[in-house]
Amino acid sequence: MTTTTSSPTILLIPGHWLGAWAWDEVLEHLDTDESRAVGMTLPGLDGDDPDRAAKTLDDQVAAILDVVTGLGVSDNEPVTLVAHSGANAPVSLVLDRHPELVHRVVWVDSGPVATGRAFAPDLPEGVEELPLPAFDALAHQVSLQGLSAEALERFRARAVPEPGPVLRQPVELTNDARHKVPTTMVCCSIPSAQVLELTRVGHPMFADVANVEHLDVIDLPTGHWPMWSRPRDLAKVIQSEASRTT
Known part of the structure; x- marks a missing residue:
């Protein structure tokens, strides 16, 4: 039987090109009376930082841990990490370095x-950053389903180019x-059925899923940015998962 806790701490980490505003x-x-929930902007995604293009995955990991510490998280009161899309690289490193601080991770x-993988290992060293692509090109890579014209306009206006070092750096993991x-x-x-099948056959994108000991999958059909296309439903899922104790 699943039991719940009424006061989870939730840290929401957005994917590429996005800040806490996402x-x-x-x-x-989210039920803010029962949870402490905050979004964060990873190093490299702050448009006002003149050095942002030089930020690395290590910088992002350090920043996540700083926020976690600031929330009063400990091994007795761990945090639920919510990681969207490309935030999977720094969050995987946080899980590797400090699994005791994490109550649950919601991808x-x-x-x-998986260890050794980089998002864009072939990105030339001379490329300092990767801007948000045109939406017609982006739609060939990921689904834009459910996004209104207003959401797309906001995405374009507020997106910050992704730092090259973050995209090139491989994720090195050692802690099972x-x-x-x-x-x-x-x-x-x-x-989820397709994700689990890709996991079963060893698809590189989902290779490490097979090693997870306590895995739940939830279908929330929409495009790749459910925080804009189905925010209420996503919040309900996050609240429920963060509140679980088993």
């Missing part, structure tokens, strides 16, 4: 990264204890 609509629907249209952290995959643009 979670605004989700935060509006939003994402999943754990990360696989013991309770894990929920919220499957949006790819149905």
Whole structure:
């Protein structure tokens, strides 16, 4: 039987090109009387930082741990990490380095990264950053389903180019204890049945899912950015998963 806790601490981490603002609509629907929930902007995604293009995955990991510490998280009161899309690289590293601080990880249209993988290993060293592509090109890579014209306009206006070092840096993992952290995959643009089948056949994108000891999958059919297309439903899922004790 699943039991719940009434006061989870939730840290929401957005994917590529996004800052904490990406979670605004989700935060509006979270029960703030029963949870401490905050979004964060990873190093490299702050448009006002003149050095942002030089930021690395290590910088992002350090920043996540700083926020976790600031929330008063400890091994007795761990945090639920919610990671969307490309946030899977720094969050996988956090799980590897400090699994004791994480109550549960909720992957939003994402999943754990296998050791040695980089998002764009062939990106030339001379490329300092990767801007948000044109939407017609982006739609060939991921689903834009459910996004209104207003959401797309806001995305374009507020997107910050992704730092090249973050995209090139491989994720090096050594601690198998990360696989013991309770894990929920919220499957949006790819149905859970397909994700599990890709895991079974060893698809590189989902290779490390097979090693997770406590895995739940939840289907939330929509595009790759459910925080904008289905914010209320996503908030409900996050609240429920963060409140679980088993």
